[in-house]
Amino acid sequence: DSGVTQTPKHLITATGQRVTLRCSPRSGDLSVYWYQQSLDQGLQFLIQYYNGEERAKGNILERFSAQQFPDLHSELNLSSLELGDSALYFCASSFTGTSSYEQYFGPGTRLTVT
């Protein structure tokens, strides 16, 4: 158990809808990273928040957005969903003391768009 929690575990929704994925980092970690894992694209970095502020952006679609709250949990919002958005979405947390490189992944949310 990495200490990172994600909810929900599974999500099934229809095209055009909007969903919110939630992540709680390990205690004391200030950074949250979001990654998407799909069969064709593999694991891809989407976005990073550090202590409430956006720190880095990767291959994140404009239909997707994220935020990190004062209690350091983060939410990834996916809107106008398409079939191709079906994937596993992971968050990872890091930045505790000197172990700032190490990222610990949550169990993921499996999103199915029908």
Added chain:
Amino acid sequence: QQQVKQSPQSLIVQKGGIPIINCAYENTAFDYFPWYQQFPGKGPALLIAIRPDVSEKKEGRFTISFNKSAKQFSLHIMDSQPGDSATYFCAASPYSGAGSYQLTFGKGTKLSVIP
């Protein structure tokens, strides 16, 4: 485009064998190279990681070898066990600012260890 190329795609070894998974990168700004292990239905778990200032790192049965000049690194699993059967991902990240280490992943290697 930042890429990490991983090979082989799949690997089958006998119990006790030493599977070797290789990765190569182009971006010389990469300075942190972790390996992750992923079981079906689970998130990637950090296995071992290396920085470019060392050529080898061992943790238990897992060893990373790093060749900075060739821009290659590899994972060796000593005395492999059926429980090691999983998908292994190499990754790399640059230090792109205080506290920012976004990972670029290889495509993964599915390892099967046969009893």
